[in-house]
Amino acid sequence: MSKRLDKLLSLIPDCNVLADVGCDHGYVGIQALADGKARRAVFVDVSRPSLDKAAANCPDELTDRASFVCQDGLGKLFCDVAVIAGMGGLEIISILTRAENPPHILILQPNRNACDVRKYLNARYEIVCDCKIFDGKFYDMILAEQNSRPVPLTEMELQFGKTNLSRPTEDFRLFLARERAKLSKILQRCNDAKVQARLDLTDRAIAAIGGKL
Ligand SMILES: C[S@@+](CC[C@H](N)C(=O)[O-])C[C@H]1O[C@@H](n2cnc3c(N)ncnc32)[C@H](O)[C@@H]1O
Incomplete structure (x- = not known):
């Protein structure tokens, strides 16, 4: 796995149901199942060929804990943790806005418009980790927990990410x-x-x- 996928995996807490939304190859959800971090994983992709890739990559011994759903976003799905990575921030916001059962924990990696994603989360979730990693190019990784009264982010935190500023990495x-x-x-x-x-x-x-x- 790449440094980007490893970092995503490291942010996933132990959970009952993990949704890997926009899973494509499915590596993150598959590894979370293999490591025992997720009891079950739902792989979601709007593209059938992408979803088929995830199903083909999933080892036989994990398939009884995995399901594969071809749909746009989270829809009516129930999960406690969702990973939504490798797509634009505006698409991530659209997926979250339309989710009927918003997940308790989100792990997000917007390819662009990270600031808009932070603004969206600001009123609904507490951002626990927001770090920039370099893996050939720069990626933003955001871990957020549902919270009805989150501490609002400052303008600087919205622009650069809360924990980037409080715990700056190389x-x-x-x-x-x-x-x-x-x-x-x-x-x-x-x-x-x-x-x-x-x-x-x-x-x-x-x-x-x-x-x-
Ligand atoms: C670049 S891949 C990212 C794969 C993986 N999540 C990663 O980070 O490496 C983006 C995937 O998201 C899927 N996708 C884009 N918008 C989606 C949506 N609204 N609902 C479900 N899947 C979506 C695409 O079909 C594609 O397979």
Whole structure:
């Protein structure tokens, strides 16, 4: 498994029913079953060929604890934990908005629009972990628990992720360094107010983690 998939797996708590939504190959759900983290796993994909891949990859000894559902999002499904990874943040929000039984715990890895995902979670879930990892490119990994009265995130936490700021990793420092270099380079060529604002925000994040990269 890749560093990205390993990290997703490490965020999954012991659970009764895990939904691997947008499972494609199904590696995360399969490994969670094999490790005994999930008693049962429901593999969901809107694409039949993708779902068939997950079914083909699932070892025979795990199939009695697995089910495979071809549908758009969570629908009416009951699960205590859902992994929704490797798709756009707006698609993840759409899946969560339409879920009839919102899962207690979410593990999300939006490929883009992570800030929108955090804003969506802000009123409904407590973000327990929100970390950036580098695995060829940068990925945001979010672990959130349902909470009717979550502590609202600050603007900086919405932009960069709560635990990235409180417990910065080497990968997050690398992200900030690259982001800073990229934005500075753009500003040398054109004076764009939005890019300048993003650079200022990045500098505030660097200051918030102690100023050292
Ligand atoms: C790039 S793959 C990610 C696979 C795996 N989750 C991962 O992170 O490696 C995205 C998968 O999500 C599926 N997908 C996209 N939107 C979906 C939706 N609304 N409901 C179910 N599956 C969806 C696609 O068919 C595709 O198989």
